Amino acid sequence: MTLLSVEELAVAYRTSQGTVPAVRGATFTLDPGETLGIAGESGCGKSTIANAMMRLLPDGTAVSGRILLDGEDILTMKPGRLRAVRWSELAIVFQGALHALNPVRRVGWQIGEAIELHERAISAAAVRARIASLLERVGLPAERADDYPHQLSGGQRQRVLIAMALACNPSVLIADEPTTALDVMVQAQVLELLQELRFAHDLSMIFITHDLSLLTYVCERIAVMYAGRIVEEGPSHEVFESPAHPYTAALAAAFPTIGDRASRMAPSGLAGDPPDPMDLPSGCAFAPRCPLVEDRCRTFDVQLTDAGDARRAACIHVPAATGPR
Amino acid sequence: MNPLLSVEDVHVTFTRQGIVARAVDGVSLDVAAGEVVALVGESGCGKTTLARTIMGLERPAAGIVNFDGHAIDRKRLRAYRRKVQLVFQDPTGALNPRHTIYEAVAEGHRVHRLAGDEVAAVAGALSRCGLRPPERFFTRYPHEVSGGQRQRVVIAGAMVLKPQLLIADEPVASLDASVRGEILKLLRDLVDGQGLGLLVITHDLGLAWNIADRIAVMYLGRIVEIGPCEQILERPQHPYTKALLSVVPESKQLEQQILVGETPDPRNIPRGCRFHPRCPLVQHGEAERAGILNECRTQDVALAPTAGNHQVACHAQVRR
Numbered sequence: 001m002t003l004l005s006v007e008e009l010a011v012a013y014r015t016s017q018g019t020v021p022a023v024r025g026a027t028f029t030l031d032p033g034e035t036l037g038i039a040g041e042s043g044c045g046k047s048t049i050a051n052a053m054m055r056l057l058p059d060g061t062a063v064s065g066r067i068l069l070d071g072e073d074i075l076t077m078k079p080g081r082l083r084a085v086r087w088s089e090l091a092i093v094f095q096g097a098l099h100a101l102n103p104v105r106r107v108g109w110q111i112g113e114a115i116e117l118h119e120r121a122i123s124a125a126a127v128r129a130r131i132a133s134l135l136e137r138v139g140l141p142a143e144r145a146d147d148y149p150h151q152l153s154g155g156q157r158q159r160v161l162i163a164m165a166l167a168c169n170p171s172v173l174i175a176d177e178p179t180t181a182l183d184v185m186v187q188a189q190v191l192e193l194l195q196e197l198r199f200a201h202d203l204s205m206i207f208i209t210h211d212l213s214l215l216t217y218v219c220e221r222i223a224v225m226y227a228g229r230i231v232e233e234g235p236s237h238e239v240f241e242s243p244a245h246p247y248t249a250a251l252a253a254a255f256p257t258i259g260d261r262a263s264r265m266a267p268s269g270l271a272g273d274p275p276d277p278m279d280l281p282s283g284c285a286f287a288p289r290c291p292l293v294e295d296r297c298r299t300f301d302v303q304l305t306d307a308g309d310a311r312r313a314a315c316i317h318v319p320a321a322t323g324p325r
Numbered sequence: 326m327n328p329l330l331s332v333e334d335v336h337v338t339f340t341r342q343g344i345v346a347r348a349v350d351g352v353s354l355d356v357a358a359g360e361v362v363a364l365v366g367e368s369g370c371g372k373t374t375l376a377r378t379i380m381g382l383e384r385p386a387a388g389i390v391n392f393d394g395h396a397i398d399r400k401r402l403r404a405y406r407r408k409v410q411l412v413f414q415d416p417t418g419a420l421n422p423r424h425t426i427y428e429a430v431a432e433g434h435r436v437h438r439l440a441g442d443e444v445a446a447v448a449g450a451l452s453r454c455g456l457r458p459p460e461r462f463f464t465r466y467p468h469e470v471s472g473g474q475r476q477r478v479v480i481a482g483a484m485v486l487k488p489q490l491l492i493a494d495e496p497v498a499s500l501d502a503s504v505r506g507e508i509l510k511l512l513r514d515l516v517d518g519q520g521l522g523l524l525v526i527t528h529d530l531g532l533a534w535n536i537a538d539r540i541a542v543m544y545l546g547r548i549v550e551i552g553p554c555e556q557i558l559e560r561p562q563h564p565y566t567k568a569l570l571s572v573v574p575e576s577k578q579l580e581q582q583i584l585v586g587e588t589p590d591p592r593n594i595p596r597g598c599r600f601h602p603r604c605p606l607v608q609h610g611e612a613e614r615a616g617i618l619n620e621c622r623t624q625d626v627a628l629a630p631t632a633g634n635h636q637v638a639c640h641a642q643v644r645r
Contacts, residue, residue: 216574258558269509
């Protein structure tokens with residue numbers, strides 16, 4: 001059974017320079033208890049997907065497609081229903097814990113705010129008890145509730161944000177670069193915490209990051225995005241170890257495996273840069289940087305197709321891909 | 326052969342309200358011409374303070390920074406600041422948005438009143454950094470080029486001064502994954518092709534594996550392990566290095582060793598071995614079984630050679 005189903009989601013921002021297509025038709029599903037990783041570089045649309053799921057996009061943004069949570073479309077929910085669903089069904093942990101917290105409020109107050117908004121009848125004492133238990137669940141002493149954000153370290157602030165996201169027992173947790181600003185050791189601590197919470201609370205998770213190697217750690221499935229589209233999707237280890245799309249292969253090689261002789265003194269990258277979303281190349285958007293490019297790639301816009309073993313890829317080299325031979 | 330840069334027992338302290346923070350607490354480090362040394366550690370370990378001290382931006386409380394066989398002092402500072410160039414983490418912040426790329430690269434040339442044709446020097450630096458043809462970039466502004474190209478402009482701004490040593494502080498941390506490899510390749514090529522020395526400051530052990538000859542691991546103001554890159558990354562000896570390696574997704578090690586807590590405050594460095602409060606050897610009783618627990622808790626430990634050029638500061642290694 002599918003818990004969350006995103007169908008043909010397209011998002012275009014309106015700016016003074018014109019319309020910027022940030023997501024150009026993304027389709028994926030999330031099963032109960034599953035963790036899906038979304039990988040890609042800045043500007044590929046991965047955070048836009050997260051914001052669209054939370055309905056946090058700026059006014060005037062053109063959104064089409066459907067985001068079905070338990071069969072109900074988030075994109076057409078009335079404000080009252082949306083408020084009820086946000087935080088209690090679907091919660092988000094943002095990147096950059098310093099900016100996501102209010103600097104002039106104690107962190108306990110900030111966690112309590114979400115609880116009080118969803119449970120109007122709750123007593124002050126019950127809220128305090130819930131805050132204390134939430135902080136303990138994320139590995140912080142309950143006294144930290146009286147601290148201001150600046151009194152906490154980066155890792156502790158990220159834990160507060162996770163506590164806040166769990167405040168109303170959501171079924172889906174979206175984590176948008178939750179460890180990007182953290183040191184490796186603190187990152188490992190936060191990832192371990194997210195794994196524990198996931199099993200303890202039977203959470204489904206969408207984990208968004210630019211670091212593909214990190215996703216193989218935490219996710220069952222990975223979707224790789226490029227220029228607003230999913231270009232590859234499948235079980236995480238298979239995608240990482242035998243990528244079907246040349247962009248995935250390049251991303252996987254960008255972070256070398258320590259001990260792998262082939263990458264010693266041989267950093268691997270792609271020539272060129274991700275395309276400007278307002279000026280996308282014709283055909284496959286990856287063609288200008290693709291090491292396997294052929295003439296037909298520059299004219300034929302290849303779609304995500306079945307690549308066997310529960311995998312999908314959008315590349316003309318995938319056997320099942322239709323297009324000019 | 327004399328090293329290009331030689332840092333000898335440098336201490337840097339900051340005092341606020343009478344409390345002394347020992348940010349760099351006795352560090353010795355060499356960088357030779359044509360060599361890439363990666364200085365690795367978590368935030369707050371003192372790696373950026375050490376880099377600033379090498380640049381002459383902080384004055385050491387004790388110790389000497391030697392360059393090309395001479396201690397840097399007031400008289401030599403101006404020439405030194407041409408020969409040693411810094412590349413920052415965020416190219417967007419490092420470039421003036423109102424200056425064209427030509428002006429950004431030419432600025433150093435003007436400031437140091439270098440002889441020779443400025444236009445030729447700027448064009449040469451840009452093309453050496455992979456921005457070709459250079460004339461196409463002259464009149465463009467930083468926001469008109471991509472993040473990877475901006476970092477190339479910053480590196481070109483350093484290269485126009487024909488430096489002997491580059492210090493790069495997290496040179497690819499703010500860049501996209503697919504661009505990262507190209508910038509690392511450029512840095513390694515500059516070292517190999519021009520005989521530069523490169524000190525790269527990073528928390529990224531995969532970066533070190535990609536380009537470094539040697540690695541120095543820093544913890545709370547000290548180097549705790551230093552040696553050839555392969556040895557450090559494949560056969561780490563210090564428990565801190567082992568733990569760091571076990572948690573990076575790039576390493577193959579299966580058993581994760583997640584340390585509790587965060588790097589302690591440099592205003593309050595633990596007695597004994599500075600790592601002992603977080604050390605897995607101490608926590609899991611191995612130090613006690615080896616009969617060194619008392620040393621770990623009470624005696625400071627200095628770097629000592631293990632094999633070849635590999636040095637480790639750990640009581641468990643001293644005893645072995």
